Amino acid sequence: MRETGLKKNLVSLALEVKRKMIDHEDENISVTRQCEFLELSRSSLYYKARPKLIEEDYKIMNKIDEIYTEHPYYGARRMSHVLRSDGLSVGRKKVSKYYEIMGIVAIYPKMNLSKRNQAHKIYPYLLRDLKVKYVKQVYSADITYIRLKQGFVYLVAVIDWYSRYILSWRVSISLESDFCVEALKEAIKEYGKPEIFNTDQGVQFTSNSFILVLETEQIKISMDGKGRALDNVFIERFWRSLKQEKIYRLDIETVREAKEVISEYIKFYNMQRPHQSLDYKVPASIFFGDVRDKEEQEEVRHRSTSHALWKGLVEMVVHFMDKF
8 A cells, every 4th residue: 555645744754743743642542553653663752862961960970870880779869968078069959860861760769770651561570589590590681871981871781690691782872772672682592582581660671672572582571660679689780890890990982992891891790700699600600501401401301201201101002912
């Protein structure tokens, strides 16, 4: 069917005009259907352009990042007090604006890198009281702010909970969902799918494109509850290690340089950095060693099952022959 002149005109409209045309109160046409008609992605609908910043802004934001990395439960009021004690006169409202720019809007007692989209489905938290006993049982993803000398980027990473192994990562200059979907697809393609995938309730992780990948792979979806500071504890610890051991020690000038630095550190983290919680082993040895162990156990189980079935079949035949 040929496209009508009206739709051609609508599709050619500027992005900002399309956003303004969306009627969130329309009961007859859903927001999703309106976006499809205008050929406007949901992530573009909710994306906010960065405001113009000066050198002083970056100085304050970088300091906030350092403090938040050490104390991720600080709200705007407490952050403002700590900044003033460090000689930076920044009020609570100004701190809140910086949180929004950096994408770490506070949800007490945990800051969450992106606001929840009320139109997206939220899934239950599946990890409460769950004992994670092997690799590929649980993967999780999160986003963090990475400072540059003049500016910043966002980093998403996917981690295996049991081994702490970083499976994939991507860097982006915006908080649209595409880079999160790419990291998710790479983790599954390179290492296989988990039983459960856990994230926060940010719009990137509740987006249709992200959820579709998980549902297509038949992976159980788990999302952090509001105000739960430890739901994604392992990747939060990784952010702290990355920043304190690498990022804060350098003046990173470009996005390309940021990618090189992050890549270098993740290789070190996965292959060389001993973890106290892993009995001073490295994540790679746990992840790949446990994968091999599971494969060998599965092979033994398969052989045992096959042997038992064959033995049972022979016994049935012998019993049947005895009757004649």
